[in-house]
Each structure stands twice: as C-alpha cells, then as structure tokens.
Amino acid sequence: MKRVHDSQNTSSPQPGKQKIKRSENLCGSIARKLASRYPRRLAGGAMPRILRLLFALALCSLPVLVHAQESRFTVGTASAKPGEKVTGYLDVPAGIDPGTQIPVVVVRGTKPGPTLALVSGAHGTEYASIIAIEKLIHDLDPAQVSGTVILVPLVNLASFEQKVPHVNPVDKKSMNRFYPGKADGTQTERASYLITKEVVDKCDYLIDFHGGDLDESLRPYAYWVVSGNAKQDGVAKEMALAFGLDHIIISADRPKDLSATRYLDNTAAMRGKPAVTVEAGFAGTVETDDVELLERGTLSVMRALKMLPGEARFVEHPVWIQSIADVSSPVTGIFYPLVKRGTFVGEGMELGYVTDYFGKTIFEAHAPAAGVVLHICAVPTMNKGDNIANIGVVAAKAP
Numbered sequence: 438m439k440r441v442h443d444s445q446n447t448s449s450p451q452p453g454k455q456k457i458k459r460s461e462n463l464c465g466s467i468a469r470k471l472a473s474r475y476p477r478r479l480a481g482g483a484m485p486r487i488l489r490l491l492f493a494l495a496l497c498s499l500p501v502l503v504h505a506q507e508s509r510f511t512v513g514t515a516s517a518k519p520g521e522k523v524t525g526y527l528d529v530p531a532g533i534d535p536g537t538q539i540p541v542v543v544v545r546g547t548k549p550g551p552t553l554a555l556v557s558g559a560h561g562t563e564y565a566s567i568i569a570i571e572k573l574i575h576d577l578d579p580a581q582v583s584g585t586v587i588l589v590p591l592v593n594l595a596s597f598e599q600k601v602p603h604v605n606p607v608d609k610k611s612m613n614r615f616y617p618g619k620a621d622g623t624q625t626e627r628a629s630y631l632i633t634k635e636v637v638d639k640c641d642y643l644i645d646f647h648g649g650d651l652d653e654s655l656r657p658y659a660y661w662v663v664s665g666n667a668k669q670d671g672v673a674k675e676m677a678l679a680f681g682l683d684h685i686i687i688s689a690d691r692p693k694d695l696s697a698t699r700y701l702d703n704t705a706a707m708r709g710k711p712a713v714t715v716e717a718g719f720a721g722t723v724e725t726d727d728v729e730l731l732e733r734g735t736l737s738v739m740r741a742l743k744m745l746p747g748e749a750r751f752v753e754h755p756v757w758i759q760s761i762a763d764v765s766s767p768v769t770g771i772f773y774p775l776v777k778r779g780t781f782v783g784e785g786m787e788l789g790y791v792t793d794y795f796g797k798t799i800f801e802a803h804a805p806a807a808g809v810v811l812h813i814c815a816v817p818t819m820n821k822g823d824n825i826a827n828i829g830v831v832a833a834k835a836p
C-alpha cells in the first residue's frame with residue numbers, strides 16, 4: 438500500500454521535514470545480516486530462516502517516513518530534535534463536550550530509522566499495559582535508538598482517573614471503536630481524530646496495548662492485523678512473532694473502509710502501517726510478569742525493526758487463533774465462573790453460571806465452540822448483555 442506523508446493533514450505547528458526514502462543498498466545489507474544472524478536453534482530450522490530473510494526484504498520494500506535528522510519531529514506539543522526525549526500533550530479541543538489533554542512522549546534516536554508508535558490506555562483501567570508504557574518512557578534511551586518512538590501511555594485519562602472500565606466516562610464511548618474519529622464529534626471521536634492525524638499518520642509501525650479490564654480475567658495474547666496487502670501483512674506478522682506472546686489472533690475481519698476503521702490497529706493497517714495489538718494483565722492488577730511481557734516484547738519488536746541493537750526473540754510455535762466466539766449473558770444477576778483464563782474448553786462445556794439474588798441459577802453459560810478461554814468475567818456483577826467470556830478458536834494450521 439502506498440504511504441504518503443500529507444503535510445496538509447497535520448495540525449502540528451512545526452512539522453519536521455519528511456521525505457519518503459528507501460535505500461536498496463542498506464536493505465540488501467540488512468537482509469544479508471539478518472539471514473546470517475539467526476542460528477538454526479533460535480529460528481527453529483531452515484524454513485524459519487528463509488521466512489526471516491523474506492521479512493527482512495519485506496521490511497526494506499515498505500516505504501518508511503525518514504525524518505531529516507536535523508529537523509524537529511513534532512507530535513502534539515512534544516517536539517524533539519535527534520537525541521532528545523520530550524514530553525507534551527495532544528490537545529483535544531472542547532467541542533460539544535469538554536476537551537482533554539492526552540500525554541505524549543517523543544523519543545528521538547540519535548541515528549536515523551523508522552518511527553514506531555506505542556499507544557496504551559484507550560481503556561484507562563487496563564493498568565498493566567499503561568505501566569508497561571510508563572516504564573518504556575523511563576527506559577528508552579535516545580542514544581540507543583535508531584529512528585523515533587512515539588509513546589502515548591494514557592489515551593483515556595478520564596477512565597483512569599475515575600476508575601471507569603471500558604468507556605470514556607465523558608461520552609460513554611469505547612476509545613477503541615471510533616477511529617478514524619471526527620473533528621466535530623464527541624470527546625472520544627475528537628481524540629480519535631487527533632490520534633489518527635498526529636500518531637498514526639506520523640508513524641511507520643504501530644503497537645496498541647490493552648489487557649483485561651477491571652472485570653476481565655485475561656491470558657496474554659496478540660492480534661495480528663491482516664490488511665490484505667501481503668507484503669505489509671508479512672511485516673506485521675513478524676512484529677507479532679517478535680513481540681513473543683504465545684497466542685496470536687489472526688485478525689482478518691476488521692473493516693476495510695478507511696472512513697470507518699473503528700480500531701486503532703486497523704486504522705494504522707488500512708493506512709499502510711504494519712500494526713499489532715497486544716494484551717496482558719487482568720482485573721486491575723499490575724503483575725510484574727505481565728508488565729515484563731509487554732516491555733520485553735516491545736524491545737524485541739524494536740530489535741526486529743533495527744531500531745535497537747541486539748537480536749529480536751521470535752516466539753517459535755504460537756497458538757494461532759482463527760476466530761473468537763464470545764459468550765454474553767441474557768440475564769442480570771450474580772456470576773460464578775467455572776473455568777480460568779487460559780483453560781482449553783471443549784464445545785458445550787460449562788464456563789460458569791448466573792444466579793438471581795436469592796441464589797437460584799437463572800443461566801448456564803456454555804462454550805459455543807472448542808478453544809482457549811482468552812478472558813472470562815472476573816467479578817460477580819453480571820448485567821444483561823455483559824460479556825461472560827471470549828473463546829479463541831484455534832486455527833487448523835499456522836498461517
């Protein structure tokens with residue numbers, strides 16, 4: 438997919454000079470380096486080595502926004518020169534409801550390279566993912582980075598501050614369903630519009646961070662966003678493998694209409710930028726294991742993209758999920774789970790049940806298909822229409 442930086446589209450006050458540049462010689466040498474780099478033991482045999490080589494070639498054939506090294510790179514009010522780490526805000530102006538300020542950090546490497554966007558907190562109580570980005574803000578060293586990293590740690594500030602799961606309490610909308618957004622919509626739509634212009638349009642690759650929300654017990658997994666562009670999808674797949682989570686959902690059914698892309702990952706993918714979504718953490722917790730999965734995965738993707746020195750660690754044999762069967766409750770009452778996150782369940786197996794407030798069972802939830810419990814409701818509160826569980830149906834073969 439053709440990628441063009443349209444300076445008409447940016448509301449940045451001081452957009453850095455950008456040009457689309459591709460160096461065949463550099464690409465050839467990267468491909469050769471990568472091909473020789475992966476020992477058979479790590480890469481899992483000769484075939485994966487060939488795939489890695491194809492990845493290196495695909496990486497090079499995708500156009501990358503190369504920002505003139507001396508110019509500033511600006512996202513919202515954060516404007517960084519090479520070697521700088523600068524903080525600022527995406528100012529969402531007031532409209533039919535109040536405005537807001539979304540924190541943003543630009544880490545500008547001393548060496549040239551692509552731009553990677555890391556976005557978390559669309560759901561402001563998926564805490565592990567937010568803390569992982571906060572740690573990366575602290576840890577990323579511009580002297581080590583080739584290229585630029587845009588970090589948006591907390592898209593949904595009101596959700597975080599008010600401890601409201603799933604939605605932006607200002608307009609009751611999920612902040613990962615209204616992309617590419619609207620300049621004259623509600624706060625969620627205006628914020629989505631700004632993130633599309635300031636973050637998606639200015640990056641080459643994007644990772645969207647999520648996890649189990651306050652009421653979700655979730656096992657870690659990634660989404661590989663399949664756009665239909667084979668070359669781009671090959672790179673996105675390698676990003677998912679480099680991230681290292683061992684369950685990967687093949688996400689091929691996102692909307693293809695550019696004006697209704699809904700999800701952030703899909704908005705990036707449909708604009709020609711390889712994108713993945715990653716999920717870890719559950720039910721309000723900030724477990725070290727989950728935060729480290731997200732942190733280490735990000736650094737590994739940066740190594741795969743040659744934005745950091747060192748070698749990426751690719752997950753060798755992930756469980757590929759071909760579809761998700763979701764189970765919701767037709768009744769309001771008290772929920773009792775019978776399985777845990779990550780359990781493999783057979784079709785028809787009971788996942789849990791709902792009672793009325795006197796203890797009488799009024800609904801039994803059964804698995805509509807065999808698969809992995811990606812997440813299950815973590816709290817007794819159950820309202821009619823609420824999600825009980827998502828079952829990941831395992832793909833017959835690896836893509």
Ligand SMILES: [Zn+2]
Pocket residue numbers: 559560563646647648
């Ligand atoms: Zn989320």
